Each structure stands twice: as structure tokens, then as C-alpha cells.
Amino acid sequence: MGKLFGTDGIRGEANKYPLDAMTAFSLGQAVTKVLSEEHHTTRVVIGKDTRLSGYMLESALEAGVTSMGGVPYLVGVLPTPGIAFITESMRADAGIVISASHNPYQDNGLKVFSGRGFKLSDAQEDAIEELMLGGDLPSMVPAPHDMGRAYRLDDATGRYIVFLKNTFPRELSMEGMKIVLDTANGAAYRVAPDAFTELGADVTVIHDEPNGLNINDRCGSQHTEDLREAVVEAGAAVGLAFDGDADRLIAVDELGNExxxxxxxxxxxxxxxxxxxxxxxxxxxxxxxxxxxxxxxxxxxxxxxxxxxxxxxxxxxxxxxxxxxxxxxxxxxxxxxxxxxxxGILTAMQLLAAMVKTGRPLSELAKLMDVFPQKLINVDVKSKPPIETVPAIVEAIKTAEAELGEEGRVLVRYSGTQNMCRVMVEGPTDDVTERLAAQVADVVRDSIG
The missing domain is CATH 3.40.120.10 (Alpha-D-Glucose-1,6-Bisphosphate, subunit A, domain 3)
Known part of the structure; x- marks a missing residue:
């Protein structure tokens, strides 16, 4: 990976480098140029979640693609996997998603899919990044008569809903099943309710009023408190929580358990x-x-x-x-x-199919697996030196592992998208797990926080 692309595209605070309009413009140009071929017009699908900054970045990407002679297809607000689906189904050359997933509204991101709907390879990202940082893009633009024009795909949402419904077995039915959805004020706020309603479910929706600033705000897959309460109040069979771009699912059973x-x-x-x-x-x-x-x-x-x-x-x-x-x-x-x-929505379809097939409530199905007590502490850090090069952290991990023996484990790693170190401990009891996680996290904080 280079200076712009992380493990999940380009991420950062919106309206600041590298998530500013200039970078988005350059990305649109570079993607179009890298994927261009003789006698072929590069076609790029562009979609976003509900963040306020999505409008700015969408316009900049559109300008970048058209300035390099490409044709952008704007799908508006659509889940990240929906953009991947549209890109592949219409045989476009690439799809660009404007989203920071489960992050708060002030962050945003730019993620590129290949024409087959997969994320780009490291080599492709490196080629795009080299163009973006090389300074030669302005000299590569075509003559004015060869510039591209943009189109809006008004039926993208409908196409994606049909795709999702077709992943739910036709011989099964959701008819009468009570479902509560938490769409995180994000990209699933229209798609998810329509998809489940069209399959016959009795749907209640919460956190489906995005205003550009409330995406993931105490809701969605990261915060299921409201969903757990709503499931119990409604007597629902299941609650389904998505994150801001709807590529994740966390469920709540009929008893209100996550x-x-x-x-x-x-x-x-x-x-x-x-x-x-x-x-x-x-x-x-x-x-x-x-x-x-x-x-x-x-x-x-x-x-x-x-x-x-x-x-x-x-x-x-x-x-x-x-x-x-x-x-x-x-x-x-x-x-x-x-x-x-x-x-996330497709995953929910498969989960509900398992419930319908077995005729068992989600609380019973969840018992297929015993969950060991686990504590995850996120520590903000100023730098990310290799963990094994920080003696104090290495010693803290060894001490915790010695106490756990074979009844747990310790995992310390950096976030791929944020300046954060994640300390995760699993152990035999909640008390032991939380105590050891706190001990290791304190050492991380003192060492590199």
C-alpha cells in the first residue's frame, strides 16, 4: 500500500486532505486513465452513503471522470455492496463508493471496486496512486470534444432490491414475521425496509431519517441499545442492525440479546x-x-x-x-x-432463511456457539511502531498470556483505517478478561498514546 490507500480505500476527515475535493477529482481522473483502452470509453459507477460531505465528493469524482473522457453513472445513496452489484451487473469498468462505513459523519472514504465487483488489487491501487501523486494528470486530459458526460441511474435501487430478494430461497416465506430494522440513518434506510416488506415481513424501522450528520450516531451495528428495546417492545422475532454503508449486520434475538x-x-x-x-x-x-x-x-x-x-x-x-x-x-x-x-442485507436474508428452515427462534440458533468473554479496548495512538518493537507492550502481553494459559488469548493490533490500537483479550470470566485488557491497554496508552 502507498500513501493514500489503506486497507479499505482512502479514509480521513471530510474536507481535509486526503478527503478533499481535489483528491476526489484526482481519483476520478486516475481511475479513468488507468482503466482506459483504445476505442473504449471508461464507465464508472459512483455511489455514496448519507454523509453531508458525500455531495462534495460525488461532484468532484464526477468532474474527474468526465475531464478524463470517462462516463460516470451516478446512483446516489446506495449501500456499498449495492454499488459493487450495479458495477458488475452493468459491466462498468469500475465502481467508486463514497463512505466511511461505521465511522462518524465527519469522516468519509473513497473505495474503488473493479468491473467484476471485487475490490481492486494492491497493484491496481498502486498504479492509481502513482498517477494521483505524480503530478502528470493535467497533461493527460483529452481535447474538449472528447470529454465525458454524466448519467444518473434512477433504477439502481430497484435493481439491487430484486437482487437481494433473489438470494432468499423462493420456497421459503417471511410472511407475518415481525422484524425490526435499524438502518443507522445510513445507506440502507430505503433499500432494507423495501426489500423485507416485499418479501412479506411485518417491518418496523428505526433510525431511518438521515440528515447528513446523524449517520451511525448512537445507532446501527455499533450501538444496538435502541434496537434491543424496540424488538422486545414489538414482540419481534428478530432485530437487524446495519452500519452506515450497510456492509455489516449485527442481529438481536427475540429476547433482546445481541x-x-x-x-x-x-x-x-x-x-x-x-x-x-x-x-x-x-x-x-x-x-x-x-x-x-x-x-x-x-x-x-x-x-x-x-x-x-x-x-x-x-x-x-x-x-x-x-x-x-x-x-x-x-x-x-x-x-x-x-x-x-x-x-449486511444479504447476510440478514440468509440468517432469516436459517430461522425459517429450522423453525427455531434466533435465541436457540445462537447457542450453536458458546461465546467466550471478550473485551476490546480501542486506544488512540500518535504513532504505529511494530508492536514487537515496543518492549513494554511485549512484556504486558506476555504477562497476560501467562495468566490466561490455555483459557484465553491476547491480541494487540493497529486499526487499518484509524490512528488506533485495538487491544482484545478473551478469557474464562468477565472479571479476568476485563482486568487483563485494561492492564494491556494502559501500557499501550503510556507507550504510544
């Missing part, structure tokens, strides 16, 4: 296994996944592989090892039979 991404992954994998559809009997998760997931995989005869943290690494390992299901504890799931990227 169900983790690992539990959702296990429920869906078990459903595939029972139908003989779990390819290679393999489940891919990440090193952050709960120990209970690994134990459950052994119990049910699955092979398990832990990838590096980040959906791009989960996807790479799924493709390399021949898996069709993988995901992260955060609720980011990939179902390769259906889509090329993580999709």
Missing part, C-alpha cells in the same frame, strides 16, 4: 452444512474471531481458517482455499455464492 457476527457466521454455515452446500466444509473468519467459533467448527465437523483482519483478506483466503462463506466478528459477511463483497 447476536455477534461470529454467531451469525456459525448459524449460516451450519445451515449450509445441513444442506450439503458448505463447499470444502470450510469456514473462514479472522484472527479477531471468538474462540468459541473455532470450538464450534470442530464440534460440527467444519474446517476453520483464520485470515488477517479486514474483509479483503477474508475474501482473498476464501478464493484461495475454495470457501463460499466467511466473515468477521464485526458482522461483515461474504457469501460468495451470491456476491463478491460483504453485504
Amino acid at each position: 447476536i455477534t457476527g461470529d454467531q451469525i457466521l456459525m448459524i449460516c454455515a451450519k445451515a449450509l452444512k445441513d444442506e450439503g452446500r458448505l463447499k470444502n466444509d470450510l469456514v473462514v473468519s479472522t484472527i479477531m474471531s471468538n474462540l468459541g467459533l473455532r470450538i464450534a467448527c470442530k464440534r460440527y465437523g467444519f474446517k476453520h481458517h483464520a485470515a488477517k483482519v479486514g474483509d479483503r483478506y477474508v475474501l482473498e483466503d476464501m478464493q484461495r482455499l475454495g470457501a463460499i462463506i466467511g466473515g468477521e466478528e464485526s458482522g461483515h459477511m461474504i457469501f460468495l455464492e451470491h456476491h463478491t463483497t460483504g453485504d
Whole structure:
């Protein structure tokens, strides 16, 4: 990776470098140039979530693409996986998503999909970045008569809803099922309610009034307090919480208990296994996944592989090892039979299908996996030296691991998108887990905070 692209595209505070209009303009130009071919006009799909800064960045990207002779197709507000789907289905050359996912409104991001709906390779990102930073783009623009023009795709939302509905087995029905949706005042605020309503569900929606500033604000997959309360009040069968760009899902059972991404992954994998559809009997998760997931995989005869943290690494390992299901504890799931990227609404469709097939409530299905007590502490840091080069942190990790023995683990890693170090401890009890996590986090804070 270079100076602009991180593990999930370009991220930062909106209206400041690198998330300013000039950078977005350069990205539009560079993507168009890198993907251009003789006698072919580069076509780029551009979509966004509900952040106020999305308007500025959308206009800048559109200008960049057209200035280089490309044709941008504007889809407006649409979940990140919806933009990947539209890009692939209309055979465009690339799709650009304007979103910072689960981050607060003041942040934003620019993420590029290939024409096949997958995230770009490191080599492609490097080529785009080299153009953006090289200073030669102004000399590459075509003559005025060869500039591009933009189009708005008014039916993108409808196309994506049809795609989502087709991932729910036709022989099953949601008719009469009470569902509460928390759309995080984000990109799913229209798509998700329409998709589930059209499949017959009795839908209640909360946090579906975006104003540009309230995306992910005490709602969505990161904050399920309101959803848990709404599920119990409504007597609903399930609550479904998405993040700002709707590529994640966290669920709430009928009793108001939060169900983790690992539990959702296990429920869906078990459903595939029972139908003989779990390819290679393999489940891919990440090193952050709960120990209970690994134990459950052994119990049910699955092979398990832990990838590096980040959906791009989960996807790479799924493709390399021949898996069709993988995901992260955060609720980011990939179902390769259906889509090329993580999709929160699609994941919800598969979860509800498992509930309907088994006739069992979500609280029972969640018991397929025992969740070990886990404590995650995010520590803001000024720098990111390799963990193994900071003696005090290394010693704190060793001390915690010695106390845990084989009854837990310690994982300390940096965020790929923020100046943050994540300290995660799993242990035999809540008290032990929280105490050791706090001890390690204090050392991280004192050392590099």
C-alpha cells in the first residue's frame, strides 16, 4: 500500500486532505486513465452513503471522470455492496463508493471496486496512486470534444432490491414475521425496509431519517441499545442492525440479546452444512474471531481458517482455499455464492432463511456457539511502531498470556483505517478478561498514546 490507500480505500476527515475535493477529482481522473483502452470509453459507477460531505465528493469524482473522457453513472445513496452489484451487473469498468462505513459523519472514504465487483488489487491501487501523486494528470486530459458526460441511474435501487430478494430461497416465506430494522440513518434506510416488506415481513424501522450528520450516531451495528428495546417492545422475532454503508449486520434475538457476527457466521454455515452446500466444509473468519467459533467448527465437523483482519483478506483466503462463506466478528459477511463483497442485507436474508428452515427462534440458533468473554479496548495512538518493537507492550502481553494459559488469548493490533490500537483479550470470566485488557491497554496508552 502507498500513501493514500489503506486497507479499505482512502479514509480521513471530510474536507481535509486526503478527503478533499481535489483528491476526489484526482481519483476520478486516475481511475479513468488507468482503466482506459483504445476505442473504449471508461464507465464508472459512483455511489455514496448519507454523509453531508458525500455531495462534495460525488461532484468532484464526477468532474474527474468526465475531464478524463470517462462516463460516470451516478446512483446516489446506495449501500456499498449495492454499488459493487450495479458495477458488475452493468459491466462498468469500475465502481467508486463514497463512505466511511461505521465511522462518524465527519469522516468519509473513497473505495474503488473493479468491473467484476471485487475490490481492486494492491497493484491496481498502486498504479492509481502513482498517477494521483505524480503530478502528470493535467497533461493527460483529452481535447474538449472528447470529454465525458454524466448519467444518473434512477433504477439502481430497484435493481439491487430484486437482487437481494433473489438470494432468499423462493420456497421459503417471511410472511407475518415481525422484524425490526435499524438502518443507522445510513445507506440502507430505503433499500432494507423495501426489500423485507416485499418479501412479506411485518417491518418496523428505526433510525431511518438521515440528515447528513446523524449517520451511525448512537445507532446501527455499533450501538444496538435502541434496537434491543424496540424488538422486545414489538414482540419481534428478530432485530437487524446495519452500519452506515450497510456492509455489516449485527442481529438481536427475540429476547433482546445481541447476536455477534461470529454467531451469525456459525448459524449460516451450519445451515449450509445441513444442506450439503458448505463447499470444502470450510469456514473462514479472522484472527479477531471468538474462540468459541473455532470450538464450534470442530464440534460440527467444519474446517476453520483464520485470515488477517479486514474483509479483503477474508475474501482473498476464501478464493484461495475454495470457501463460499466467511466473515468477521464485526458482522461483515461474504457469501460468495451470491456476491463478491460483504453485504449486511444479504447476510440478514440468509440468517432469516436459517430461522425459517429450522423453525427455531434466533435465541436457540445462537447457542450453536458458546461465546467466550471478550473485551476490546480501542486506544488512540500518535504513532504505529511494530508492536514487537515496543518492549513494554511485549512484556504486558506476555504477562497476560501467562495468566490466561490455555483459557484465553491476547491480541494487540493497529486499526487499518484509524490512528488506533485495538487491544482484545478473551478469557474464562468477565472479571479476568476485563482486568487483563485494561492492564494491556494502559501500557499501550503510556507507550504510544
